[in-house]
Amino acid sequence: MENNRWILPIVLAVALVFAGVWGYNEYQQKNDYKVMLNNEYQRLFYDMKDNIENVQVSLSKALLSKSREQNVVLLSQIWQQSMEAQEKLSQLPIRHKDLSKTQKFLNQVGDYAFALLQEHLDGKSLSSKQRQSLFQLQDYTAYLSKELTNIHNKLMTGKLNFNAVRRREDKELDKTNEKMLDADLTKFEEKISNNYPELIYDGPFADQVLKVKPRGLGKGKVNANQAKEIASNFIGSKKTRKITSFEEGQNMKAADIQSYTFSIAPENEEKERAIYISVSKTGGKVVWMVNPRPVNNPKISVKEAEKNAKKFLDEKGYKNMEPNYSLKYDGIALFNFAYKEDDVTVYADNIKVKVALDNGEIVGFDAAAYLKSHYDRDIPEPKITEEEAREKVRDGFNIENIRLAMIPLEGIKEVLCYEFKGKYKGADFIIYINALNGEEEKILKVIRNENGTLMI
Amino acid sequence: MRKIVLFTSVFVLIALSIMTFYINNTTIDTSSEKVAQMPQDLTRVLYWGTRGEDVKRVQWTLLKWGYYDGRVDGIYGARTYRAVRRFQRKNGLAVDGVVGPNTAAAMGLSFGQRNTTAARGVNRNDNVYLLARAIYGEARGEPYIGQVAVGAVILNRVQNPKFPNSIASVVYQPGAFTAVSDGQINLSPDDTALRAARDALNGWDPTYGCLYYWNPAKARSPWIWTRKVVLKIGKHWFGI
Structure with a gap:
């Protein structure tokens, strides 16, 4: 003890x-x-x-x-x-x-x-x-x-x-x-x-x-109620039940596109999440719309989805849009459409559309880039011919496709180029030759995998 | 009886104090030489949201060993995630639900970079994952649009001269994000954060070009209120 x-x-x-x-x-x-x-x-x-x-x-x-x-x-x-x-x-x-x-x-x-x-x-x-x-x-x-x-x-x-x-x-x-x-x-x-x-x-x-201001919005102001109507028409008014506005700060003016932002609760709220949509104050254009619902059993092909997306854009009044590349992830296919004027693809004016691969519904739309940059361009006539431009491309580059395109450069400048898609030593590239002076403006490398294409 | 208690406790304490001295010096031997010799199974880090043949391989291994009960479909989803975590817990690995070199080694799969040719060698998934971690750390309680908004702010900063010019430099800028300062960025992101990161990288910007956001309940600096306030999403105010 x-x-x-x-x-x-x-x-x-x-x-x-x-x-x-x-x-x-x-x-x-x-x-x-x-x-x-x-x-x-x-x-x-x-x-x-x-x-x-x-x-x-x-x-x-x-x-x-x-x-x-x-x-x-x-x-x-x-x-x-x-x-x-x-x-x-x-x-x-x-x-x-x-x-x-x-x-x-x-x-x-x-x-x-x-x-x-x-x-x-x-x-x-x-x-x-x-x-x-x-x-x-x-x-x-x-x-x-x-x-x-x-x-x-x-x-x-x-x-x-x-x-x-x-x-x-x-x-x-x-x-x-x-x-x-x-x-x-x-x-x-x-x-x-x-x-x-x-x-x-x-x-x-x-x-x-x-400081660049959006150029593709059009004219005329819309008020919050008109914007609500535009929003619910955009997603189909049957599906909407309750529209809630996001609270705005004092300096909405500073936004790159001044807009009304709404969240819309669909009818069967338990099952589906809210849909988000934005309507510009000038022109009353839908800037983007997102329906973040999960997609479980992808059934339809990317081809079919692309058709749906194109049809959707036509209905919404975006004619002359051409699909450029697509990405597939989370049961969704994302398409990037660029505006086409005559035979010239204008890359700066692009709209992204997301299609759910279970029932083909449009679950995403983003026209911010289009609305910022679209205007009646004076697209110049090419000063050199396609043949002349072709000579500027390195020998051994296997050209698969040629077309004219307006491409954005650093800053806000755009140039008219011949676009050469093709292969060089097994890898995919796109070469842009200036259609006015024959300079090589840009080279993009294309990366493909089973889910889509990426360009850098 | 008491003597036994005494001796054990003294022994344990001494052992502990000795351990603290040596624990810093011991490093985990990942034996990189061995990895280089084996045929290479994995060439990238796998996490929630990745898919491909390598995911199938991991699922197959986990199924064989009884950790996984789902389909071997090559999609790293919730079930695979839970199975990986169970496996990591059982094997004394860091439980993060991410299959990196150590976890792969414990599964008997080798991990290494395949020789990249001119056609390959580019993978933008790393940026998705980094952005998703930042979003998860900063805004995991927020509605989906609020999570995308945080991702969009990070990407807007990359484009702005007042900030560094890459995603990683913006995310890790000292003092820029609380989730980075307190280490919450190292949590592994969930499916929602990954989807938000992808949506932000694909160009959706619900903030209309904002560079800052703050939670009015927590914001410590009066300076932040001198920003141009644009929009409130969830609990955060967004401004330029």
Whole structure:
């Protein structure tokens, strides 16, 4: 019995030792991770700083150089280095709100350099306006790298570490951001495009691309009640029972297509889920419709489904639509239809239709791309013949099909091209040859599997 | 009796404390050399929603061993998912319902990349899965349209100069998504999230171009309310 009173203290003492060992171990581990993470951030920071300095140096060289070949090299360096800087910046533990302008700046510097690079390859050289904008870009880059140097000094003296930044105590990048905000690339971008329309820069990040307004909506406003009626007519009014509007924010104006959004509970609500539908405020067009019901026993073929989809589009007033590719998944077939004017396929004006493969019902419709880009185009006459274009294609490319198409390029530009579908060394490709000047504009690689086709 | 209790507890505690020291150093040996020598059965990670011959192989193996009772149809659905989880639990693997290298090895199937030719080597399924995980982590309680909307916001960010330029960089941008910061993104997505991810990748954007969303009940930063508010879907406000 005497021994028994020692049991508890011994157990507790061992437990304490254990807890201590465990705690120390955890602490060590935590420190290791912290150091590792901090090292990683430091590396990113140094790399980014180098990238931005390189951008600045290349910009100044490009401004000095008179040789086009040299400029092509320098512009590609600017493009590559600023994209890298942007990517590294996005991995640093800094709030998005503090770096969004800087990030946009870097993205646009890269994008702009790339657009200029392509102009150089087309035989043009820098105009005085472009030089002026490059000078300005250089100034901002210099400012940015100066700020980065300040941050670097603080990092060196230990006044700032990235763990502090993680705890959101940074002020320095805030300032950089504000400066960027004042001297926004946007204004200056607009200035270029206003004064010299032939110099509008064609890149995916150009502001005129981000601000593009829908062109295919038509005229006239509809109110919420009219929109409801359009929506229930679209899905067939028999099936609808209850229409609920989604709550709108104060800035619906900022949406790319201003719309009313509804969810519609079908009659047998228990069995089916709600159908979602969107009707544009201008023109009263159905922007998209989705019926997310599960499809269990696929019965009908993709061919039949395609017929259904085509019929559906005809009924809804979208004539001249031609199916391009299809995907099959989850018992659904998705078709991409493109608008066809005379013999020219216009890829930008596309509508996607989803067909359930159990009963052939249309379970999805998405005309957002069509409504954004469709307008009465002036499609030019091809200046070169099909034969001439064919000669521009590499020998050994097995051409299976040729047609004319308007294809979208970077930004919002479109060009008329001859489209050559075919095979090269066992793989499927599509080659686009500009029908006006014979340039090779684009190559798409086609990936087929049992479920459909993908183009990249 | 008490002595036995005492000794066992002391022994267990000491063993535990020793283990904590060594557990960090032991790594699971996946013996990659062995995999390279065997004929290759799987060339990709299988999860809910994938289909093909390789799924059939997994289903067949699970059926043989009594984990699976469905049809061997090559479709990775709910039953296959549950069977894989049962198998993983039984075999001490990470229970995530995904057949990756370790699970495949435990099934006696090899896992490796087949030599890719110019015609192959492209697979966009990885992006679907990543997007589905992000959607599941961020919005699994939301209605279907709300899940697609979260996917659409991620894709809109990829297109916008203020954000990084790939799906992975947008998803993993530090501090961008709570589900990424707290690790919920590593949960395996369900069928709905995968379908939402596919719908978003196929272009459906219920947010009309929004770049942000927040839950008014939880949003911590006043800055988020300075966004242009466009639409409310489920519990989230969407804005630009």
